Amino acid sequence: MSNSEEDRRRKYEEALEIKSLRRIISAFLNYPEAAEEDLKRYERSFRRLSQADKALLSHLPEKYQRMRRCISRNTFFIFEMLKAFDPPLDISQDPDICKQDPQNVSNNTKETNHCSCVPASSRKEFHPEGGEASVNATGELNVTTSPPPDWLDPSLQMRVPLVDVDKVRCIIRNIVRDWAAEGQKERDQCYKPILEELELQFPNRSKESPPSCLVPGAGLGRLALDISCLGFASQGNEFSYYMMICSSFILNQTERANEWTIHPWIHSNCNSLSDNDQLRPILIPDIHPASAGITEGFSMCGGDFVEVYGDASQVGAWDAVVTCFFLDTAHNITRYIEIISRILRDGGVWINLGPLLYHFADLYSQDDEMSIELSLEDVKKVAVHYGFQLEKEKTIETTYTANPRSMMQTIEKGISLDGGRDLLKSRILFRPCFQLLVTGYCVDGRSLLFIFC
Numbered sequence: 001m002s003n004s005e006e007d008r009r010r011k012y013e014e015a016l017e018i019k020s021l022r023r024i025i026s027a028f029l030n031y032p033e034a035a036e037e038d039l040k041r042y043e044r045s046f047r048r049l050s051q052a053d054k055a056l057l058s059h060l061p062e063k064y065q066r067m068r069r070c071i072s073r074n075t076f077f078i079f080e081m082l083k084a085f086d087p088p089l090d091i092s093q094d095p096d097i098c099k100q101d102p103q104n105v106s107n108n109t110k111e112t113n114h115c116s117c118v119p120a121s122s123r124k125e126f127h128p129e130g131g132e133a134s135v136n137a138t139g140e141l142n143v144t145t146s147p148p149p150d151w152l153d154p155s156l157q158m159r160v161p162l163v164d165v166d167k168v169r170c171i172i173r174n175i176v177r178d179w180a181a182e183g184q185k186e187r188d189q190c191y192k193p194i195l196e197e198l199e200l201q202f203p204n205r206s207k208e209s210p211p212s213c214l215v216p217g218a219g220l221g222r223l224a225l226d227i228s229c230l231g232f233a234s235q236g237n238e239f240s241y242y243m244m245i246c247s248s249f250i251l252n253q254t255e256r257a258n259e260w261t262i263h264p265w266i267h268s269n270c271n272s273l274s275d276n277d278q279l280r281p282i283l284i285p286d287i288h289p290a291s292a293g294i295t296e297g298f299s300m301c302g303g304d305f306v307e308v309y310g311d312a313s314q315v316g317a318w319d320a321v322v323t324c325f326f327l328d329t330a331h332n333i334t335r336y337i338e339i340i341s342r343i344l345r346d347g348g349v350w351i352n353l354g355p356l357l358y359h360f361a362d363l364y365s366q367d368d369e370m371s372i373e374l375s376l377e378d379v380k381k382v383a384v385h386y387g388f389q390l391e392k393e394k395t396i397e398t399t400y401t402a403n404p405r406s407m408m409q410t411i412e413k414g415i416s417l418d419g420g421r422d423l424l425k426s427r428i429l430f431r432p433c434f435q436l437l438v439t440g441y442c443v444d445g446r447s448l449l450f451i452f453c
């Protein structure tokens with residue numbers, strides 16, 4: 001490719017990324033308006049009740065007012081988070097991507113821009129020791145603590161589809177999984193078995209030369225942080241700006257445990273045991289990340305796993321790779337497995353936990369997106385082909401971003417697999433080194449029994 005073609009391609013990719021970022025920022029900024037629209041809908045429905053039913057449910061208007069206060073508090077948190085975000089590109093102008101020639105853009109770029117979370121193609125590392133002071137969110141609502149950056153000017157805000165605002169609501173629920181005391185049970189189900197396996201596999205860790213561990217699809221970063229605290233040089237990798245903006249804020253900007261208050265469960269009126277349950281506040285983060293005892297070398301790396309770790313510089317670079325609820329995010333799971341195999345050093349360990357609920361399955365989009373959806377049996381076959389040998393297999397029941405007080409719980413049933421690895425490079429013979437914990441999937445529920453007499 002000539003220099004000018006390369007340049008044009010780079011500019012086009014940059015323009016796409018700026019557009020994505022502006023859309024994501026707008027989704028965060030649209031959060032209060034979208035929530036207010038929901039509230040107005042609830043109020044309209046309430047007004048359509050008969051007088052008798054209105055009298056029976058006379059507390060509902062007050063509930064909607066309480067919800068407004070919860071939304072203000074969530075908005076306050078979101079706004080403080082955005083103010084702390086340092087965009088990797090100048091997003092103050094809306095680029096005209098039509099001026100660029102899309103023919104010159106690789107398929108790979110097109111593919112990532114159709115993903116359910118808009119990816120960050122640039123690499124950016126976050127370090128928990130950095131950052132400025134932030135202010136307590138339990139203070140006055142709608143208080144702003146420092147002037148917002150130019151790119152947060154309301155004139156730049158676009159109206160985005162509701163599906164984008166839904167992603168913001170997802171992030172708020174994800175915060176409970178990773179950074180609230182209420183998420184501890186779920187973390188014990190999902191992260192603890194992984195941490196225990198890491199302990200078993202690397203019993204003699206030294207502070208001076210800690211084993212390295214990569215966590216692709218790290219979400220909001222808690223697992224990567226816990227692995228770091230266990231004595232690993234840990235790196236989380238994540239391609240969604242929604243996730244990265246939030247994890248960066250919690251990892252870099254938090255001053256103390258329980259600094260912020262959010263109301264994660266307000267956006268669903270279904271399966272609540274009581275209004276108080278639905279509106280309850282959650283304090284975050286449950287720990288202060290910077291004083292949690294991280295090991296030197298902890299970082300979060302933004303970018304698509306395939307792009308970043310498919311690079312030749314990554315071959316044999318990692319002692320361990322941990323994938324948690326990540327494998328099924330692939331368009332092509334065999335490529336993920338191939339890369340994991342390539343980046344592990346000889347004798348390295350891969351630990352996986354999660355379902356095979358392929359993210360691109362059943363997407364009836366017009367784009368004919370690639371989605372290779374393998375059974376567990378075939379996943380194991382591909383892993384063996386790429387030099388892995390199964391060491392352990394266990395079944396684990398987990399939830400994913402579940403509201404622990406909801407009447408409805410989605411349980412993900414897990415199997416874990418045990419094996420040793422035929423080394424790709426026969427030079428060194430190490431202990432067996434591959435665990436695959438793979439979950440099946442089922443939906444369960446808790447029902448209530450009423451007895452009237």
Ligand SMILES: C[S@@+](CC[C@H](N)C(=O)[O-])C[C@H]1O[C@@H](n2cnc3c(N)ncnc32)[C@H](O)[C@@H]1O
Pocket residue numbers: 117177190216217218219220237238239240243303304305306324325326329330
């Ligand atoms: C289901 S979530 C799991 C997050 C976290 N591991 C957990 O257990 O809570 C999958 C994560 O992988 C990220 N992801 C998906 N495809 C990715 C890719 N190609 N490169 C990097 N991250 C990716 C998503 O943005 C999302 O945060």
